[in-house]
Amino acid sequence: MSNTLFSAGHTACAGCGQSLAARLVIDAAGKNTIVVNNTGCLEVFSTKFPESAWEVPWIHSLFENASAVASGVEAALKYLGTKDNINVIAQGGDGSTADIGLQALSGMLERGHDILYVCYDNEAYMNTGIQRSGLTPFSTNTTTSPIGTCSSGNLRPKKPMPEIAVAHGIPYVATASSGFPQDLQRKVKKALSIKGPKYIQIHAPCPLGWRYESNILVQVSKLAVETGLYPLVEYESGVLSAKRQIVPKPVEEYLKLQGRFKHLLKNPEELKKVQDIADNNIKKYGLKAETVQASS
Amino acid sequence: MKQFLEGSHAIAEAIKLCKPGVISAYPITPQTHIVEDLAQMVSNGELKSQFVNVESEHSAASVVLGAEATGVRTYTATSSQGLFYMMEVVFNIAGLRLPIVMTDANRAISAPINIWNDQQDTISLRDAGWIQLYAEDIQEAVDLHFMAYRIAEDKSMMLPVMVCMDGFILTHGFETVDMPTQEMVDKFLPPYSPLYKLDVNDPMTLGPLVDPDGYAETRYAIQKTHEEALEFIPKVMSDFSKVSGRNYGGLVEGYQLKDAERVIIAMGSVCGTIKDVIDELRAKGKKVGLLKIVSFRPFPAQAIYEALKNVAKVAVVDRAVSLGSYAPIAADVKSAFFGKKKGPKVISSFIVGLGGRDITKHSVKEIFRLLTTKELEGEFIDLKPELLKESYE
Numbered sequence: 001m002s003n004t005l006f007s008a009g010h011t012a013c014a015g016c017g018q019s020l021a022a023r024l025v026i027d028a029a030g031k032n033t034i035v036v037n038n039t040g041c042l043e044v045f046s047t048k049f050p051e052s053a054w055e056v057p058w059i060h061s062l063f064e065n066a067s068a069v070a071s072g073v074e075a076a077l078k079y080l081g082t083k084d085n086i087n088v089i090a091q092g093g094d095g096s097t098a099d100i101g102l103q104a105l106s107g108m109l110e111r112g113h114d115i116l117y118v119c120y121d122n123e124a125y126m127n128t129g130i131q132r133s134g135l136t137p138f139s140t141n142t143t144t145s146p147i148g149t150c151s152s153g154n155l156r157p158k159k160p161m162p163e164i165a166v167a168h169g170i171p172y173v174a175t176a177s178s179g180f181p182q183d184l185q186r187k188v189k190k191a192l193s194i195k196g197p198k199y200i201q202i203h204a205p206c207p208l209g210w211r212y213e214s215n216i217l218v219q220v221s222k223l224a225v226e227t228g229l230y231p232l233v234e235y236e237s238g239v240l241s242a243k244r245q246i247v248p249k250p251v252e253e254y255l256k257l258q259g260r261f262k263h264l265l266k267n268p269e270e271l272k273k274v275q276d277i278a279d280n281n282i283k284k285y286g287l288k289a290e291t292v293q294a295s296s
Numbered sequence: 297m298k299q300f301l302e303g304s305h306a307i308a309e310a311i312k313l314c315k316p317g318v319i320s321a322y323p324i325t326p327q328t329h330i331v332e333d334l335a336q337m338v339s340n341g342e343l344k345s346q347f348v349n350v351e352s353e354h355s356a357a358s359v360v361l362g363a364e365a366t367g368v369r370t371y372t373a374t375s376s377q378g379l380f381y382m383m384e385v386v387f388n389i390a391g392l393r394l395p396i397v398m399t400d401a402n403r404a405i406s407a408p409i410n411i412w413n414d415q416q417d418t419i420s421l422r423d424a425g426w427i428q429l430y431a432e433d434i435q436e437a438v439d440l441h442f443m444a445y446r447i448a449e450d451k452s453m454m455l456p457v458m459v460c461m462d463g464f465i466l467t468h469g470f471e472t473v474d475m476p477t478q479e480m481v482d483k484f485l486p487p488y489s490p491l492y493k494l495d496v497n498d499p500m501t502l503g504p505l506v507d508p509d510g511y512a513e514t515r516y517a518i519q520k521t522h523e524e525a526l527e528f529i530p531k532v533m534s535d536f537s538k539v540s541g542r543n544y545g546g547l548v549e550g551y552q553l554k555d556a557e558r559v560i561i562a563m564g565s566v567c568g569t570i571k572d573v574i575d576e577l578r579a580k581g582k583k584v585g586l587l588k589i590v591s592f593r594p595f596p597a598q599a600i601y602e603a604l605k606n607v608a609k610v611a612v613v614d615r616a617v618s619l620g621s622y623a624p625i626a627a628d629v630k631s632a633f634f635g636k637k638k639g640p641k642v643i644s645s646f647i648v649g650l651g652g653r654d655i656t657k658h659s660v661k662e663i664f665r666l667l668t669t670k671e672l673e674g675e676f677i678d679l680k681p682e683l684l685k686e687s688y689e
Contacts, residue, residue: 032496036362044505052501057494059365060503061358061388068355072318072362072370073494075346079317079368086496104358107351 005031010053012045015214017178017204017221018093018120019045024181025118025202028188029087031056034077036070038092038101039063041127041206042120064101066090067108067117074113083114087192091118094135095125097201098161102134109168109197116191116198119161122206130209134159137229138277139270140260142209147263152270157277165199166235172196173235177203179221183232183244190234203230211259223254228278231285245289248282251275301473303434303466304329307373307399310438312343313481314397314445317368320348320359324378325411326463327401331373345371353378357385357398364394365502367493369445372396375463376403376417383421389456390425390518392503393491395448396456397441398426401463402564402615404651412652413463415564416616419592419624425518427457427525428593432567434471437461439542440590442476442485446532449488453528455521460592462565464652476540484539522594529591547596549588550603552578556585558667559604561629562613563589566648566655570613573660584664589625597632605638611667614674615649623647623674644672653678 005026012019022042026033035058037043043060046053061069070090077083090108092101097119105117124142125131132145138157141147145154165173172194176184184202191198205221207214224230225244229251232244251274255261264271282288301309307330311319319338321331337343346363350356353374360370374382379400389396400418404410418428427447431437437459444457461467476484492500506514530546537543551567552574553559560570567588577584587603589596604610614623621627626645633639646663649655659678666672 031499034366034494034496047501047504049504049506049510052504054501055499057496057499058501059362059494061361061392062384065354065358065361065385068350068358069362069365071348071350071355072320072359072364073366074362075318075320075348075359076363076366076368076370079344079346079363080366103351104355107355110351111348 005055006046007053007055009051010046011048012041013207013214015207015212015217017206017217018042018122020217021120021178021184021202021204022091024184025089025091025188026056028185029089029192032085033087033089034073035059036066036073036088036090038066038096040093040096042091042093044127063096065104066092066096067101067104070115071108071111071113074115088115089118090115091120093126094119094121094123095133098134098159106168109165109170109199113197114195116188116200119199119201120204121201122204122209124209126206126209135161139264139274141263142260152263152267162199162201162233162235166238168197169238170197170199171237172198174200175203175230175232176200177221177225177230177232178205179218179225180232180244187234209260212257216257220254220257223249223257227251227254228282228287229254231281231287233285240285243285243287246287247289248278248287251278297477298472298474300470301434302329302470303437303461303468305333306434306438306473306475307441307461308333308337309475310441311371312337313476313478314371314441314485315369316345316371318346318348318360318363318370319372320350320356320370321372321374322350322353322356322378324353324375326403326467327373327375327378327399329467330399330401353382354385357382357389360396361385361389361392361394364396365392365494367490367495369488370396371398373399373401375401376405379417379421380405386421386426387424391514393454394456395454397444397448398456398458399441400458400460401467402460403463410651413465414615414650414652415460418458418460419616422593422624425455426593427455427522427529427591429457429459429591430563430589431459431461431466432565432588434466434469435473435542436544437466438473438475439536439540439544442481443532443536445485446535447525447529450528451491453521453525454491455518455525460564465565480539484536525594526596526598544590547591547599548603549590550585551588552585553587553603555583556607557583558609558611558664559585559587559607560611560613560660560663561587561589561600561625563592563625564615566613566615569655569657570660573657573664577664592625595628597628600629600632601636601639604640605636607640609642609667610640610644611663612643612645613663614645614647617647617650626674642667642669642671644675646672646675646677648677
């Protein structure tokens with residue numbers, strides 16, 4: 001046994017935000033946890049038969065059904081009378097959460113199951129080769145939203161998944177980032193202390209899909225938050241209860257580290273649109289700090 | 297105790313006796329009465345199950361998958377489009393070797409949309425790895441559920457079982473049903489003890505990625521278990537007969553086969569009508585019979601061969617079409633005789649009763665009439681020429 005519930009030796013890429021975030025999540029949750037995983041990078045790189053990185057009971061069924069499988073796990077634990085002592089976590093990437101798995105997730109949230117859903121948001125279908133998803137940011141260059149003479153990449157902004165989760169009237173929704181590990185683990189523990197459905201969406205950079213150097217994972221993660229492009233927020237019982245305040249940095253600082261946004265640096269008009277998205281977030285969530293905060 | 301029951305209600309009563317811990321379903325005609333009755337039983341506290349109302353059949357199958365993997369007996373029911381919507385989960389359940397029992401109220405497939413009975417839905421999922429058992433009447437449908445759990449959960453099987461019952465005809469029809477007591481069912485069906493499960497005290501990874509180094513062996517293992525099921529299913533049926541007094545005889549059931557020269561092979565409720573016609577024709581001295589297929593998967597090729605090797609002419613009745621190829625049951629039956637020394641001289645194939653069109657005694661007589669030395673391939677019975685005229689002339 002290692003000192004983590006997500007063992008080393010899996011086959012994730014160097015600089016993978018999802019593998020870091022997944023380890024932080026399960027270690028915060030502890031060993032009395034059953035994990036249900038959608039298909040995706042995480043399942044592929046952590047469970048290639050005959051090996052597994054998971055030191056907790058873990059099941060993978062299909063791409064889009066972790067929410068429903070977890071609902072069954074939770075119902076079975078209730079039937080057995082052991083639910084109160086066991087956490088159930090359903091997890092998946094952004095595609096399996098916001099696109100193909102949204103219906104199952106909505107059902108799970110609406111039914112009130114005592115489950116924490118974790119979305120590892122790397123902002124495209126990375127496992128299949130960087131195709132755009134509903135959580136791909138505006139003007140991102142992906143293999144199915146490629147830049148060209150008629151396009152500056154992905155045409156639409158990210159689907160507002162945290163708000164969609166909040167709209168289900170669930171007790172806890174949060175966003176987190178692989179760049180802020182203590183904040184992430186605090187949110188997981190908090191979520192698991194609350195009965196009912198919970199949703200946490202974790203920004204989890206992908207070196208391959210985003211095209212950044214593998215040694216700057218944490219820097220990239222932090223800059224997404226510090227520019228206002230990935231607000232870290234918490235909703236309790238539908239109310240925005242906490243947010244990480246920032247001294248906003250220009251979005252270029254974040255974009256210039258990544259190949260997927262390279263085209264924007266030569267296109268002031270498109271760049272402005274991305275800055276507008278960050279500015280809107282800063283205003284909407286009240287992210288701007290009066291004074292500089294110490295980062296956790 | 298004998299009671300006059302609606303088919304769906306009888307199934308709900310049977311499931312109650314099997315005590316599933318988790319039930320999940322999504323409504324689709326003609327499955328609805330089964331799950332409505334179960335929901336009422338849970339609501340009344342007569343059945344201590346978790347009843348999970350889901351937003352789709354895909355999730356219904358996924359919920360029972362998750363619950364079964366947690367070590368609890370489960371139940372779901374669906375029909376037609378619902379079965380198709382859960383198709384990838386259906387295959388997944390078999391791959392995970394989870395002994396789930398599901399009822400399918402057999403119904404036609406869209407388009408055109410049609411809520412009435414044929415068997416296209418389950419037959420299209422014949423390759424999913426599930427055992428498929430087909431009921432002739434409500435009593436058999438009821439009894440097959442007890443046997444389905446026993447077969448599925450046996451450590452030598454660990455395969456899901458689909459009990460297929462003709463929509464409306466069996467789900468909404470009424471019959472006198474001899475419902476076993478709880479004591480009888482408990483004696484026949486022990487509590488579920490899983491081979492493996494999601495357990496925080498014994499963590500296990502289920503459903504990993506398996507690459508070319510291991511995938512084929514998982515398919516081989518299911519295939520081998522299906523072969524073993526050909527031996528195991530009749531054993532369970534025999535055990536059930538000791539408790540219930542009703543013996544279904546095994547994978548197939550013969551009717552008036554002894555000296556039969558012409559035999560129909562069929563599956564499901566149509567067998568009742570065929571038996572009536574056989575009685576009438578026998579009274580006139582015609583040597584006719586029926587071979588009913590109970591287990592379509594595993595396919596009982598050997599049992600069919602043994603039953604029909606000395607019969608001159610066989611008519612296979614399909615209530616589904618493999619569009620662009622041979623009728624599904626007919627293709628399997630022909631394979632059972634291919635290359636064998638003995639066997640019928642004629643195996644004719646008939647497609648009948650699609651989308652709920654009644655299969656009358658007249659339809660069955662027509663099949664016997666057409667069962668001559670001239671072999672027919674996928675012959676549609678009871679077509680309406682006036683409807684075809686418009687399209688093709």
